[in-house]
Amino acid sequence: MDYLERTYREQHRQEDLVHFQITVQETDLDIGVRRERFSPELVGWIEETIRACRKPLEEYIRQDPGFLKALVPYGVPEHAPLIVKAMAEAGQSAGVGPMAAVAGAVAEWVGKAIVKRSRDVIVENGGDIFIRSTRLRKVGIFAGNSPLSNRVALEIRPEQTPLGICTSSGKVGPSLSFGKADAVVVLSPSVALADAVATACGNLVQSEEDLERTIEFASQIPGVSGCLVIKNERLAVWGSVKIMPMKV
Template identity: 75%
Template sequence: MNYTERSYRQQHRQEDLVHFQLGINETDLDIGIRKERFSPELVKWVEETIRACRKPLEDYIQKDEDFVRSLTPYTVSQDAPPIVQTMAEAGRLAGVGPMAAVAGAVAEWVGKAIARRSRDVIVENGGDIFMRTSRIRKVGVFAGDSPLSNQIAIEVRPSQTPLGICTSSGKVGHSLSFGKADAVVVLSPSVPLADAVATATGNYIQTTDDLEKALEFASRINGVTGILLIKDDRLAAWGSIKLLPVNAGTLVKD
């Protein structure tokens, strides 16, 4: 089952922000910024920023095609662009290939650039979120057919941000997963790391009996601050992660 725009992206959109979408090749971003910062000129600048983020990655891939194919930690050249090195390091820590961190790496690169112009910013890229916020926010969790889907939200406080909130699923979306989790959500100050760890953790989960060992695996990785696992009607959580019920019309909490 693939996500739909309404059932997926609505879970992180905030009523006090302006959200807009930009797609360039495989990159498809939903971006939220403060209303007073929004302008057509800013949208054009963000589009240029995305292209500037992608170009060194695309250039490197042309020279090193194994970087894309590897499903295990991969050593890149010493002169590789920073975004490539960041992806490789995240994959190494999580025990997966570097492309498991690509969506998180792009979200973080673009999010940090926008954060220089907007105090509040959310960049979502295929379920992987960069967030910086000046107020308490709630981010809903979509978990496919699980009865817990759209019932749980993660509270994010300003002191936790900038923060990566990354989701992997064996049932929802297009990303490669060898598991059958309904949702694996990982929090980390490093969005690429959260992305890679979410993928790696999801690979552990075939049944609800696997939740404990998956949680143990992810919690041992340095840099991970919070974990939420959902499989069928069960969940497991660890770390600095506050779960709240989702209430209609309360996407933002002051």
């Protein structure tokens, strides 16, 4: 299947950036930075940044295994690591378990670190994206077997960034979803929140009739700036989302 080879990554790569992949255990990132900022040293530093991001999360899960398994909002103590609290808060807002936000939370942590070294940054983690840009960007949408897959894209303006662009699907990818959406895309300044809400929205879509209530649900969550849902040949959109043809 295509998603196993992560061919969808071609939909967000930018010609003016150098893209490269770094894998640390389960974390598999596609990263884009400005050409003049790329170096083997930067790659090594980002790998260490990923390890530093994962370490407190891994240690917390060992102490509190319920955090890993929860499929509903899960409380954590005030002294929990920042990434753990961010995931728990995102899950609480979306009505899902904290691990629904893990890919977005990691992308955001790593992306914000890289921004200190490159003004343009894209970090993609399993379909969940952190983007910071000084120019207009076009991010394509992969929606499995839908006729709209790879045909529509999001236009992202510099003033919208830093921004989280997170995708959930009931048909594509290994992540858990109880729905049947071809793609749900959620935008938020918080990548962890966008990730959790995309999962929650994806769970709501069983048929084409569910598109309207899904974007209505997303619109009620503070911090969410936009939502797009694709099911078969239908598309619904709400908020600060500008769509355009993938190829012009």
